[in-house]
Amino acid sequence: MFSSAAIVCLGASILAILYRQTDVLSVLQNKYVHIQTRGGVNRGASCLEFNQPSAIVQRKVSINIEDAFLRVDEEIRAGNHIILSLLDSELSSFMSGVSKFRLAGVDVFLDVCLESSCQIGSGLEFSRLPLIHIIRRPMGDIDLAVKRLMDIALASFVIALLLPLLVFISALILLEDGRPIFFRQPRKGFRQGVFEVWKFRTMRAKDSDLGAVRQTSCDDERITKIGRFLRDSGLDELPQLFNVLQGKMSIVGPRPHALQMSVGGVPVGELVKEYANRHNIRPGITGLAQVRGFRGPVHDVVHLQSRVESDIEYIERWKPSLDLWIMFKTIGIVLGGMSLSQAREKVS
Numbered sequence: 001m002f003s004s005a006a007i008v009c010l011g012a013s014i015l016a017i018l019y020r021q022t023d024v025l026s027v028l029q030n031k032y033v034h035i036q037t038r039g040g041v042n043r044g045a046s047c048l049e050f051n052q053p054s055a056i057v058q059r060k061v062s063i064n065i066e067d068a069f070l071r072v073d074e075e076i077r078a079g080n081h082i083i084l085s086l087l088d089s090e091l092s093s094f095m096s097g098v099s100k101f102r103l104a105g106v107d108v109f110l111d112v113c114l115e116s117s118c119q120i121g122s123g124l125e126f127s128r129l130p131l132i133h134i135i136r137r138p139m140g141d142i143d144l145a146v147k148r149l150m151d152i153a154l155a156s157f158v159i160a161l162l163l164p165l166l167v168f169i170s171a172l173i174l175l176e177d178g179r180p181i182f183f184r185q186p187r188k189g190f191r192q193g194v195f196e197v198w199k200f201r202t203m204r205a206k207d208s209d210l211g212a213v214r215q216t217s218c219d220d221e222r223i224t225k226i227g228r229f230l231r232d233s234g235l236d237e238l239p240q241l242f243n244v245l246q247g248k249m250s251i252v253g254p255r256p257h258a259l260q261m262s263v264g265g266v267p268v269g270e271l272v273k274e275y276a277n278r279h280n281i282r283p284g285i286t287g288l289a290q291v292r293g294f295r296g297p298v299h300d301v302v303h304l305q306s307r308v309e310s311d312i313e314y315i316e317r318w319k320p321s322l323d324l325w326i327m328f329k330t331i332g333i334v335l336g337g338m339s340l341s342q343a344r345e346k347v348s
Contacts, residue, residue, distance in 0.1 A: 033083070036060070072084070081108070084111060095134075104277075105139070109134065111131060143319075154251055156245070162238065176225060178205065182201060183202070184196045184197070185199070188279060188283075190280075195249075200230055202230050241285070247282075250285075251284060251327065263298055275308055278315075287311060289311055
């Protein structure tokens, strides 16, 4: 563990030096899309010239502010940073609705050289025109690269270390209920993308529920004997280390939920306002919500709200030390044999 941590720190230092001193990490260059309303174009915003060598700029014209919102949403889903040129009269309408993009994982800039030529202090200047940084992504390029480096190093180390345990668990599942050993289920991941999460199968093969139409309960009769132990200990999540190596998941992050997950028959995305913001970083094997006791099935809105709040807090507070703290807390829970019910009692 200490060797892996040392390798991660050394790699992160080299990565930071390369990124700041050279352009060798061109894959981290950002793509900016300049979105203008028709009024903004007519006022001269179309003359905006970009001199940033790393900026790959596309220009898109919107008919009105509503259309601009749709285009912003499209570009954010594609992972592109946004530069906006609006009329003064459109600012209030835009600013009242832009807060929903605050954790979108991209930067949003506002061109302040509008019809009144106001000068409000800029956070960045791509050319002769100043830009206000109205939304700053929680994690920059260096942060994302460091997190990915940690994921690869630690996932590889843990897989090598626990390989005998993985084989032993596979044999137990095979002996009790036959094949398949793994349960693969479509879930929502980074930027609402769908991927296939891997887990050790804990239910009888004939009762597998890929759509999670019926959430698991503590006394669920579908769970096998070895499956119950795996669920209580969290060991059923270990195959997700391979999802981490694939780049679909991170070791630490918001837990990915099933596509059709609902509470009381209502889709979870409709119950909590900031639910979609969970998908602005890679989902994780464990997370801040899980070490606080909000694990397992979600049967009420209060539990869902608490889980989402913890996920949002994690995104806003992220730093490598937070990931390491969550990992050690998770190891403590697993080694201590704390069950789901015990974890919830601890929180309450």
